[in-house]
Amino acid sequence: MVFVPSGKFEKGSNLYPEESPIYTTTVSEFWMDETEVTNDEFAKFVFETGYQTEAERKLNSNSVEENFEIFKPGAVVFQNPSYESKINSTSEWWSYVPGANWRHPDGPNSSIEGKGSFPVVAVSYQDAISYAKWKGNTLPTEVEWEWAASNASREEANTWQGEFPFTDEGNDGFIGLAPVGCYAKNKFGLYDMIGNVWEYTSDLWNIENTSDKLKYHTIKGGSYLCSPNFCKRYRATARQPQEDQLASNHIGFRTIVRNYFNSDKKNERKNYDVKTN
Structure with a gap:
């Protein structure tokens, strides 16, 4: 893990409505995973605990939108549309795919x-x-995450080059996902704080439509699907809502520890009781 010192910064931006307002805030120090959690790391967790992800289990009938095949375990997958498709037809870019999960993203x-x-x-x-x-860790708050990513740049990230959503030219060395740690570290020594995959935070996203019974959390930082011509969210201030139970092949995460030297990580891990439903 990498030490992120306490600090004071301006959070937010005026580029997109959901990123405003801009305000000054302070952050206490914490330790953060140097990279996004990898397949190998997650596989070790699954092996040692027998954990089964939500995308591998049958979903509740009220957990996703009605047009999804909700009774089959799966996840949302990005699929390149044809040039004949209308660029605003996002339904052709994303599909709920039964059988998609972390092993088969x-x-x-x-x-x-x-x-x-x-x-x-x-x-x-x-x-x-x-x-x-x-x-023995936790997820960062949105403020903690944004502070940790505060000097990240697109030049140090895996993003989309070319005309989105049709052709990713891979000028940054990768088409689609990249292995973690392929680009330069930011000032705190953290890799991939923007681009590659969106990352979960612990902050709830407030939905104004009170008829929406679903629960959302805030994701940060953009992904390999962010491009200059469509989605300029390869920035520290970028934020979006993500439905809690709906997995996607462009969202991952990393963890943090507060009060690292005062935490008994060994005992916290030993006492963890895996729950899969």
């Missing part, structure tokens, strides 16, 4: 074999919390 015929150093994706908020608790 692009669908049942995909695999993470040979990709142990890639960030784990197709995990839900609860999956991320469960892993963090097993480690």
Whole structure:
């Protein structure tokens, strides 16, 4: 883990409505995973605990939108549309794919074999919390995450080059996901704080429509799907809501520890009781 010192900074931006207002805030020191949690790290958690992710279990009938095949375990997967498709037809870019999960992030015929150093994706908020608790850690707040990413730049990240959503030219060295740690560290010594995959935070996202019974948390930092022509969210201030139970192949996470030297991480991990439903 990497030490992130306390500090004071301006959070937010005026680029997108959901990123405002801009305000000054302070952050206490903490320790943060140097990289996004990888497939190998998550696999160790699953092996030692027998944990089953939400994308591998049957979903509740009220947990996702009605047009999804909700009775089959799976995750949301990005799929390149054809040039004939209308650019605003996002339904052709994203599909709920039964059989997609962290072991098969692009669908049942995909695999993470040979990709142990890639960030784990197709995990839900609860999956991320469960892993963090097993480690004796927790997820960062949105403020902590944004402070840790505050000097990240697109030049040091895996993003989309080319015309989104049709062609990723891979000018940054990768098409799609990249292994963790392939780009320069930021000032705190952290890799991939923007781009590659969105990352969960512990902050709830308030939904103004009170008829929406679903629960959302805030994700930060953009992903390999962010591009200049469509989604300029490869920035520390970027933020979006993500439904808690709906895993996706462009969202991952990293963990933090507060009061690192006063925490008994060994005992916290030993006493963790895995719950899978």
